[in-house]
Amino acid sequence: MSSLTKERAAEIANTIANQMGGIRRLVLMVNAKNITYNSEDGSLSFRFMKGQNKVNFVRVLLDRASDTYEMKFVWVRGVKWSTVKCLTGVYCDQLISVFQDITGLALVL
Helix, strand or coil: CCCCCHHHHHHHHHHHHHHCCCHHHHHHHHCEEEEEECCCCCCEEEEECCCCCCCCEEEEEEECCCCEEEEEEEEEECCEEEEEEEEEEECHHHHHHHHHHHHCCCCCC
């Protein structure tokens, strides 16, 4: 895959956030923290703090070849990272439901 410009990477990450309901909703509904994007691949990642004891971090990466997403769910404690689940082939209209199914947290009322 060709590398992305920083502007295009930011645009992809912003699109991912919007498809998940927007930054404001992520912050309000799941207490999302450290919302960042990777300037090389456009992935969006954030920690979430509400009532979690199995997963508290997610990274969403666009697979530009298939126009689907990879969602990686991780448990972070201090400097230890443990991947709990990694899903590929997730369509944009499935981002919210997959997040809700894996975490048990609602992004929509």
